[in-house]
Amino acid sequence: MLPIVSMTLFLPLLGALLVMASRNASARVVHGIGIATSALTLAGALWIWLRGVQPGAFAQVEQVDWMPTIGAAYRVGVDGISLPLVLLTAVLFLLTFIFSAKVRDRPHAYVVLMLMLETASIGTFTSLDALLFYVFFEVSLVSMYFMIAGWGYEDRQRAALMFFIYTLLGSLPLLLAILGLYLGSDPHTFDMRVWIAHPPLTGLAAMLALVAMLFTFAVKTPMFPFHTWLPVAHVQAPAAGSVILAGVMLKFGTYGLLRFALEMTPVAFRDAAVVILVFGVFSALYGAFAALAQTDLKRLIAYTSVNHMGYVIVGVAVAALATSPAVRAIALDGAVLQMVSHGLVTGALFFLVGMLQDRAHTREMDRFGGLLKYVPLLGWSFVLAAFASLGLPGLAHFPAEFQIFLATLRVEPLALIVILGIVVTAGLYLRAIGKVFSGAPREQWATMPDLNLREVLVLAPLLALIVAVGVAPSWVLDTVHRTTAALRF
Amino acid sequence: MTGMSQMSHDLSYLIPEVIVLIAGGGTLALEMLRLPRAALAFAIVGLLLAACLTLPLLGVDTSVFGGTFRIDTLSVWAKLILLPSTVLSLLLVRAELAGSDREGTVYSLLCFTTFGALVLAGGGDAMLLVLGVLLSSLGAFALVAYPRNDAATEAAMKFFVFASVTGSVMIFGLTYWFGATGSTLLADLAHLDKAPLAAAVGLVAVITGLGYKASLAPFHFWAPDAYEGAPVAVAAYLSVVPKIGAIFALAQVVRDLPSTTGWPLVVASVAVLTMSWGYLAALVQDNVVRLLAYSSIAQAGYFLLGIVAVGESPLAYSSLVVFAAAYAAMNLGAFAIVQGTGRTLDAFSGMARTTPVAGIAMTVFLISLVGIPPLAGFVGKFLLFGAAIDAHFTWLTVVAILNSVLSLAVYLRIIVPMFRSGGDEGEGNVIPPRGNAPLIIAVWVIALMVTVGLGFAGQLILATVARA
Numbered sequence: 001m002l003p004i005v006s007m008t009l010f011l012p013l014l015g016a017l018l019v020m021a022s023r024n025a026s027a028r029v030v031h032g033i034g035i036a037t038s039a040l041t042l043a044g045a046l047w048i049w050l051r052g053v054q055p056g057a058f059a060q061v062e063q064v065d066w067m068p069t070i071g072a073a074y075r076v077g078v079d080g081i082s083l084p085l086v087l088l089t090a091v092l093f094l095l096t097f098i099f100s101a102k103v104r105d106r107p108h109a110y111v112v113l114m115l116m117l118e119t120a121s122i123g124t125f126t127s128l129d130a131l132l133f134y135v136f137f138e139v140s141l142v143s144m145y146f147m148i149a150g151w152g153y154e155d156r157q158r159a160a161l162m163f164f165i166y167t168l169l170g171s172l173p174l175l176l177a178i179l180g181l182y183l184g185s186d187p188h189t190f191d192m193r194v195w196i197a198h199p200p201l202t203g204l205a206a207m208l209a210l211v212a213m214l215f216t217f218a219v220k221t222p223m224f225p226f227h228t229w230l231p232v233a234h235v236q237a238p239a240a241g242s243v244i245l246a247g248v249m250l251k252f253g254t255y256g257l258l259r260f261a262l263e264m265t266p267v268a269f270r271d272a273a274v275v276i277l278v279f280g281v282f283s284a285l286y287g288a289f290a291a292l293a294q295t296d297l298k299r300l301i302a303y304t305s306v307n308h309m310g311y312v313i314v315g316v317a318v319a320a321l322a323t324s325p326a327v328r329a330i331a332l333d334g335a336v337l338q339m340v341s342h343g344l345v346t347g348a349l350f351f352l353v354g355m356l357q358d359r360a361h362t363r364e365m366d367r368f369g370g371l372l373k374y375v376p377l378l379g380w381s382f383v384l385a386a387f388a389s390l391g392l393p394g395l396a397h398f399p400a401e402f403q404i405f406l407a408t409l410r411v412e413p414l415a416l417i418v419i420l421g422i423v424v425t426a427g428l429y430l431r432a433i434g435k436v437f438s439g440a441p442r443e444q445w446a447t448m449p450d451l452n453l454r455e456v457l458v459l460a461p462l463l464a465l466i467v468a469v470g471v472a473p474s475w476v477l478d479t480v481h482r483t484t485a486a487l488r489f
Numbered sequence: 490m491t492g493m494s495q496m497s498h499d500l501s502y503l504i505p506e507v508i509v510l511i512a513g514g515g516t517l518a519l520e521m522l523r524l525p526r527a528a529l530a531f532a533i534v535g536l537l538l539a540a541c542l543t544l545p546l547l548g549v550d551t552s553v554f555g556g557t558f559r560i561d562t563l564s565v566w567a568k569l570i571l572l573p574s575t576v577l578s579l580l581l582v583r584a585e586l587a588g589s590d591r592e593g594t595v596y597s598l599l600c601f602t603t604f605g606a607l608v609l610a611g612g613g614d615a616m617l618l619v620l621g622v623l624l625s626s627l628g629a630f631a632l633v634a635y636p637r638n639d640a641a642t643e644a645a646m647k648f649f650v651f652a653s654v655t656g657s658v659m660i661f662g663l664t665y666w667f668g669a670t671g672s673t674l675l676a677d678l679a680h681l682d683k684a685p686l687a688a689a690v691g692l693v694a695v696i697t698g699l700g701y702k703a704s705l706a707p708f709h710f711w712a713p714d715a716y717e718g719a720p721v722a723v724a725a726y727l728s729v730v731p732k733i734g735a736i737f738a739l740a741q742v743v744r745d746l747p748s749t750t751g752w753p754l755v756v757a758s759v760a761v762l763t764m765s766w767g768y769l770a771a772l773v774q775d776n777v778v779r780l781l782a783y784s785s786i787a788q789a790g791y792f793l794l795g796i797v798a799v800g801e802s803p804l805a806y807s808s809l810v811v812f813a814a815a816y817a818a819m820n821l822g823a824f825a826i827v828q829g830t831g832r833t834l835d836a837f838s839g840m841a842r843t844t845p846v847a848g849i850a851m852t853v854f855l856i857s858l859v860g861i862p863p864l865a866g867f868v869g870k871f872l873l874f875g876a877a878i879d880a881h882f883t884w885l886t887v888v889a890i891l892n893s894v895l896s897l898a899v900y901l902r903i904i905v906p907m908f909r910s911g912g913d914e915g916e917g918n919v920i921p922p923r924g925n926a927p928l929i930i931a932v933w934v935i936a937l938m939v940t941v942g943l944g945f946a947g948q949l950i951l952a953t954v955a956r957a
Contacts, residue, residue, distance in 0.1 A: 069807070069951040070872075131871070135862035142861060149908060157905060168861075168897050172890040179875050179886070 008044030016115035027107040034111040045090035055486035071189035075128040080483030117143040152236040159236035166229040170219030173212035206268040221253030224283040234302040239354020247347035277317035284310025288424035315404040332484040334403030341396035348385040370441030386429040395470035499553035508539040513600030520593025528593035540572040557614035564611030581722035584928040602628035606734025615673040633719040644718025651711040655701035662694015688750040702735035706763040716782040725824030728785040763790030764892040794877040802879035807954040812869030822936030823854040855900035865943035
């Protein structure tokens with residue numbers, strides 16, 4: 001059997017080495033390498049998808065000794081929770097490379113960093129060794145720092161610094177938790193499968209490890225009150241960086257919440273689930289209301305991310321509280337699908353804002369008006385993505401949020417107050433569409449060009465996927481459900 | 490076994506040390522003949538030969554001369570780390586001081602100072618500790634004073650006064666241990682649990698003496714001044730070789746010290762003070778050499794996380810050795826780049842554009858010093874954290890982790906200007922390479938390979954430590 005997971009994982013790194021080796025290549029060639037590599041990576045991810053997952057265990061596991069003395073090994077594999085995220089990562093990176101083909105400022109370094117980021121992202125989702133997971137988790141952080149610092153907007157240095165220090169502070173407690181789990185396992189190992197099958201810590205130690213992990217993943221997700229880095233980083237990051245940050249990297253937080261916190265300290269998680277649920281609900285509502293107060297389109301979308309990721313936290317917490325396996329599976333199905341939907345929808349929205357900014361050099365909603373008349377393709381794409389984001393049935397977020405709310409209703413009906421968030425996001429998106437795309441057209445934007453071919457190529461697959469997930473979510477959910485239905489904790 | 494054959498048996502274990510001494514002496518002789526290049530070559534060949542002859546000793550755990558000198562994981566790996574580090578330092582010195590008056594004496598002094606560090610790392614006897622501190626200090630004073638300008642003389646003077654006081658305190662305190670146990674052997678320290686007061690006095694004194702050598706707070710004040718006054722190459726050397734020797738010596742001392750003396754808590758407190766003081770002070774430095782000096786103080790505090798775990802965790806020795814190797818590589822690399830670029834932060838402005846490869850290398854060294862994976866510094870710190878938690882010092886690990894965040898702010902002070910766009914105004918400050926730039930480049934390329942390679946190949950070291 002071909003080690004297809006590892007091949008997919010390291011293809012981008014290989015591309016990065018190729019770019020580094022061809023120092024005199026033109027920007028076109030360099031971007032070509034980036035697009036080709038990420039397309040091959042997507043092909044690899046699809047191949048993994050076709051091989052599928054199996055219930056109750058990780059599939060397609062590949063393993064090589066790394067530091068056997070301390071029980072660390074290179075171990076990768078997928079299950080129904082990680083596989084959709086791998087596919088999402090591969091799709092978003094390919095589109096990001098196509099979108100970024102216009103970058104003329106240090107294209108070599110840009111493509112190398114993006115490819116490193118792609119390997120780190122896929123690695124984070126496929127690692128089955130905690131040490132390896134941490135390595136990929138941190139490499140993604142460093143790559144994103146240089147991405148924001150190197151190609152961001154006006155205040156990029158400060159934003160990059162804040163992002164780096166904040167998330168490093170955030171990720172180090174995870175290292176503590178990993179060490180705790182490692183020292184608690186007997187014999188000592190970093191094998192995540194062993195930790196999941198036999199949670200190494202109990203009692204207070206497990207609770208402390210859980211608190212450390214919650215801190216890490218709350219910063220990454222981000223959950224209120226640890227979200228303050230997000231709007232700053234998003235506003236200053238280049239559009240492509242924002243897409244990856246929101247579409248892929250925020251999922252590290254919720255994926256870790258599920259994979260590490262829930263699966264490795266299940267008892268402690270259940271004890272703390274009500275608190276986590278309250279934080280999730282509050283975070284979702286806070287994100288929605290904070291978004292309502294924004295006039296900058298990018299900040300607005302950044303805050304709706306806090307809202308949408310809050311639903312994921314609610315889903316995971318409800319799953320921990322659920323007593324019936326069926327309800328638990330519904331909650332987790334919803335949470336995982338919500339991650340995928342958020343990646344697709346927010347990815348599309350950040351691309352659209354980036355395209356708008358390229359044309360208008362502003363993101364202030366008040367400065368636009370009636371754009372549908374001048375740029376119908378861009379406008380209608382935005383309307384579709386915005387409707388998806390506010391949870392319209394038939395679009396990507398609906399089946400995910402529906403399942404989360406359904407499980408919440410069965411487990412903790414009080415928490416359904418979170419649905420208020422949907423009302424608020426609906427209001428704010430309608431207001432944004434009203435201000436920017438409908439209303440009285442403004443003369444100054446009359447010459448704004450509509451989407452060009454490259455931009456259509458970026459948006460069309462995303463919008464198609466948003467509809468595909470919304471109309472027929474079962475093609476994703478079947479894979480997810482195979483794993484979530486077999487989870488035992 | 491007769492005395493004679495015991496003697497030759499013991500000496501056979503000391504072949505590497507003997508070769509280092511011969512290298513130092515021979516280098517001095519060649520310098521007297523005014524053959525600096527030959528002196529350099531002799532020193533390098535001698536040190537590398539000694540390192541090669543150390544390889545068969547991997548996995549040996551014994552002691553020689555009645556237990557006064559230990560051949561164990563720490564002392565063997567000290568040779569394997571410190572001898573190549575000294576060779577790299579020799580290359581840096583050559584690049585900086587080539588053609589200067591009495592250049593060869595520096596090579597010779599480096600050999601003798603390294604010998605002192607090796608004595609420290611394998612010391613099994615209190616007298617050997619004193620000898621090691623003296624040997625590695627005497628050469629170091631002269632190295633710092635070498636440029637013979639006001640700054641260097643002042644730095645050497647401070648260094649000397651500081652060393653004399655702390656050295657005397659150490660000897661004074663060791664007499665208490667001798668009085669309480671009736672022996673200078675460190676292995677006999679186990680009897681100290683019956684004499685708590687003597688144990689405490691001796692402990693404080695030893696931490697003072699070795700703490701000065703390893704630049705642990707609050708005995709670190711000499712380091713930034715000495716590094717700043719000394720040639721950059723000498724600063725690089727002092728921040729690595731004697732420091733690791735002293736840290737390993739501390740591990741040798743606490744190995745047999747009963748924990749009823751409370752040494753783990755004392756060492757942990759020193760660790761907290763050292764890490765925090767080092768990084769807080771580094772935050773306000775504008776001189777890169779001083780910044781790296783404070784950074785090397787803070788890094789010494791991280792070593793102590795491995796020390797507190799000695800006897801408690803099987804990870805203690807592996808973490809000390811791996812981090813020592815990682816620290817030597819990344820610190821020498823960072824100093825090498827500073828030597829080729831300049832001592833002020835301004836000199837680093839826009840460096841990633843003017844000399845991209847060196848800029849990326851410097852970024853790698855600094856990020857590794859923070860402890861970000863997958864680089865060597867991460868593996869080392871990760872093992873140190875694991876050892877400390879295993880020894881029930883979780884709170885110390887939390888402090889170390891918070892300091893790692895602080896350290897990011899410190900090292901970003903160098904990284905950020907390197908990647909600043911349009912920062913070419915700093916170009917005027919760049920010290921033009923002095924015709925020996927290839928040597929500097931060779932040093933940081935080797936350091937870079939180790940810093941990146943060790944991140945993946947930590948097993949190479951771990952396997953040998955586990956066997957021992």
